[in-house]
């Protein structure tokens with residue numbers, strides 16, 4: 001595990017999430033990692049990681065669909081680009097994006113240091 005100093009120096013705060021071969025191309029997966037709700041999806045062999053919580057009303061984006069580089073919220077249909085998190089087809093705040101990498105066959109996600117706030121918690125529906 002990285003120290004706070006290493007993270008501040010740009011080394012990241014990466015945590016192992018799942019084996020890469022557990023993810024299906026184009027199929028979002030939701031998990032909780034270090035207390036953070038995270039959505040993972042592989043597009044064209046590249047892993048994307050986002051907060052698994054819609055910026056509008058907290059739905060789990062991992063239950064939505066992926067299309068043309070964006071995830072569609074299952075609740076009201078807003079779309080968020082997986083690159084950068086910009087909302088398209090809606091006027092909501094950007095989706096939080098996490099850096100992700102592959103290491104020894106594992107997907108690792110760079111998470112903020114500390115526990116997520118209440119505003120990051122998924123809402124059960």
Ligand code: FES
Pocket residue numbers: 054055056057058059073074075076077078
């Ligand atoms: S909860 Fe996602 S668009 Fe409303």
